[in-house]
Each structure stands twice: as C-alpha cells, then as structure tokens.
Amino acid sequence: MRQLHIMLIEDNPGDVFITTEALNETKATRKISIVNNGDEAMHFFEGLFFDKNADYPDLIFMDTYLQNTNSYEVLKYIKTTNHLLHIPVIISTDSAYEMDINNAYQNLATAFVSKSSEVDVYINHISKTIEYWTTIATLPSLNFSRK
Numbered sequence: 001m002r003q004l005h006i007m008l009i010e011d012n013p014g015d016v017f018i019t020t021e022a023l024n025e026t027k028a029t030r031k032i033s034i035v036n037n038g039d040e041a042m043h044f045f046e047g048l049f050f051d052k053n054a055d056y057p058d059l060i061f062m063d064t065y066l067q068n069t070n071s072y073e074v075l076k077y078i079k080t081t082n083h084l085l086h087i088p089v090i091i092s093t094d095s096a097y098e099m100d101i102n103n104a105y106q107n108l109a110t111a112f113v114s115k116s117s118e119v120d121v122y123i124n125h126i127s128k129t130i131e132y133w134t135t136i137a138t139l140p141s142l143n144f145s146r147k
Helices: 012-026 037-051 070-081 096-108 117-136
Strands: 004-009 029-035 059-062 089-093 111-112
Touching: 004 012, 004 037, 004 070, 004 117, 012 029, 029 037, 029 059, 037 070, 059 070, 070 089, 070 096, 089 117, 096 111, 111 117
Parallel strands: 004 029, 004 059, 059 089, 089 111
Antiparallel strands: none
16 A cells, blocks of 8 residues: 655644644654645745755645635645646535535545545545545556646
8 A cells, every 4th residue: 555645734723733643643644734724825835846855745625715825725736736736636615615615626626525524524535535545546656736
C-alpha cells in the first residue's frame, strides 16, 4: 500500500484532531501537513514551488469555510497552478448546502465529503476515502510535479 502525504486545510481544532486521528488509523499516512486557514495554505503551496526537494501532498482535505483566503480561492489556485493541479482535493465539510457542493465541483474539487456530526461515521468516511485512494484509484507518481 502506498503511503500518502496528506494535507489538511482546516481551521477548526476539533476537526483537525478527529481528522488526524482518522488518517493515522488508516495506516496509509506517511505525513500529515496541517494549515489552519487559506492564507497559510497559499504560503505552503508557494513554498513548494521554490524547494527542489519539496514533499508535495498526494491528497488534500479542505474545509469549505476557511478564514482569510476562502476555500474556493485556494481550490482555484491549486487547479490553475501547474505544479499543484494534479493533486486531488477533497472538500470535507459539515455544510450540505447545494450552493457549496456546486461551488466545490465548479472549482474542480475532486470530491465533496460531508462531515457527519457522529464522530464514528466521519472517521469511517475518512477511512473509506483513503482506502479508495490507496487501493482503487491510482495517484500520479511522486515526480509528476517536477515535470
């Protein structure tokens, strides 16, 4: 099983804790990078571009409602930047608003996963998402972003 570098863009400390625990339980996580708002995410991505040895995330989980730079601006940046656009972005949120779902997909989110208010259900959703990306789907090679 491929070990993943997962980036979590989340401003709620409780959700960071639960998501991190769920990711660690999957045994597929090699590294978790956590940023707490949209501005931090943008700085993280810009830093990757200038580091020849950068460890690009294999998968990004991002909340819909972020402080500072909003999630749709971050998503648009990822999907229009050559060294990032190959990274799948999972919008993970407690919102079920149709407008949020549509905005996520219009801005090229890979998936929209609702956070359940039941912790066990949410952990199960994270586990199944990771299982999909490690056993069914094929992610690009680690060197993809260098081309």
